[in-house]
Amino acid sequence: MTKKESREKKKPTKKMTIRNNLFERGIEARIVRRIVAIITLILVLAAAGTILGGYFYIKSALNPLDPDNNKQTEVEVPIGSSTTAIGNLLEEKGIIKNSTIFKYYVKFNNIAGFQAGNYQFSPSMTLNEITETLQTGKLVREAIFKITVPEGYQLDQIAKLISDKTNYSKEEILKKLDDPKTIEELTKKHPEILTEDLKKEEIKHPLEGYLFPATYSFYEENPSLDSIIDTMLKQTKIALAPYREIIAEKEMTVHEVLTMASLIEKEATEKADRKTISSVFYNRMAIDMPLQTDPTIAYAMGEHLERTLYEHLDVDSPYNTYIHKGLTPGPIANAGVSSIEAALAPSETEFLFFLAEYGTGEVHYSKTLEEHNALTKKYITDKRKESEE
Structure with a gap:
């Protein structure tokens, strides 16, 4: 047999090549199937382990953390x-x-x-x-004393409430509340509600409007002033938490919201619609008209006024809204939730004036000064005369 014939004999035929390829592919397929089976098994075991682990974790979390630990x-x-x-x-x-x-x-x-x-x-x-x-509500112990702060109270009134229940004098409490060092420490501790706005020179009391109206329970006979103030600020933080998004959407600061809310709180009567009063304030600011709200005059003068007279309107103070446009430098009292909501969601009106009817407190609104003057005569001047006769 020649070398050429030998080579031709050893050369694989087309049929043999196909058969060899199929054989090799079969081996590869078996290997791939084994790999897939192994990976699938691993994944199933991992998933089962995760589910089982999660089950036991949840089960353990539903049970007492340490059944043998009775330490209170x-x-x-x-x-x-x-x-x-x-x-x-x-x-x-x-x-x-x-x-x-x-x-x-x-x-x-x-x-x-x-x-x-x-x-x-x-x-x-x-x-x-x-x-x-x-x-x-099974408490550890009964509260030793409680302090109830009503809506609309101002800082000096709150200081009196604290003084009545503790060994601190009203003057001592107000000094603490106005102390720049105290404000600095509290600003760092409660940055969500206390900001650099409190450091404005024209502000009368930095924490005015920030001690939320609520009933506070205390379990020590002589809690520190720091702890009392901190407790009230925490409540303010809790009360404002649901409104953070809307405050941000309106591009307002907490200070602005509490300031507006305090003006609404001091103007509102039991029969007043706070959201309508709020609309009057916002309508005025929109046309650059002074708010002209009487409670700011009393706050500027530092005294309670039965009636705001023309002679009072010239008081030299940044809180005088008859002289200065826009909001006051800060709140003039604490505000309840209803006034805070009104500050954030005023009614849509065209009113620029309102007044509380003499004797009843019913609030009447008007769009023009002429209408307002007519309502003033009807519901205040004439009614006052009738009661005096």
């Missing part, structure tokens, strides 16, 4: 705290394992009505025991 920890739940905030607080204090699990436990069980106060919890308590305690 005092937990203060501030007024207005959300379920999320309470859960975070309990997790931080080492009472529960996971605040998110707590939140969904509360949600899925339709639990509501948590009460503020000082509680005593331990890691051995179940979520059911914890939520029942929060619902019933």
